[in-house]
Amino acid sequence: PVWAPRAERSTMRAVQALVEAAPGGDHRVPVLAAAAAMSERHFSRVFTEEVGDSPGRYVExxxxxxxxxxxxxxxxxxxxxxxxxxxxxxxxxxxxxxxxxxxxxxxxxxxxxxxx
Structure with missing residues (x-):
């Protein structure tokens, strides 16, 4: 989406693309963190830093x-x-x-x- 800044890290950009390609998919933090090969806590922190929204807010x-x-x-x-x-x-x-x-x-x- 045009409102969403692109993350710098390729893993975070891949997560953004995953969510955008299938908005109706299972995009709970544990699932997205696993896709990024990160712990849930680290994923949430890095995603929020890079994208400017929490994972849940971004998915919404x-x-x-x-x-x-x-x-x-x-x-x-x-x-x-x-x-x-x-x-x-x-x-x-x-x-x-x-x-x-x-x-x-x-x-x-x-x-x-x-x-x-």
Missing amino acids: RVRLEAARRELETTGDTLDVIAARCGFGTAETLRRSFQRRIGVAPDAYRRRFRTVA
Whole structure:
């Protein structure tokens, strides 16, 4: 995403690419730390230093961006979008969207949808 600074370390860039390629994947810290061949604590510290966000916040931002694109370009239900983007449930998507974007997903879709 354009808002995300690229990490300097190749291992952190690889983790960023992993998350961005599959927003709905299992991106818990233990999984990402293992992908980077680091302890969870060290991974979290290095990731936050290099990217400027904690791993959890970064994953949420990537997932929200994916959900925004889906809302703009598909007619899929919130349940489908939530599952595909890693939120699990439509309610979790709604809460995160409202908290971070400042508007409900349905209102966002009405405002920005580009596909009929």
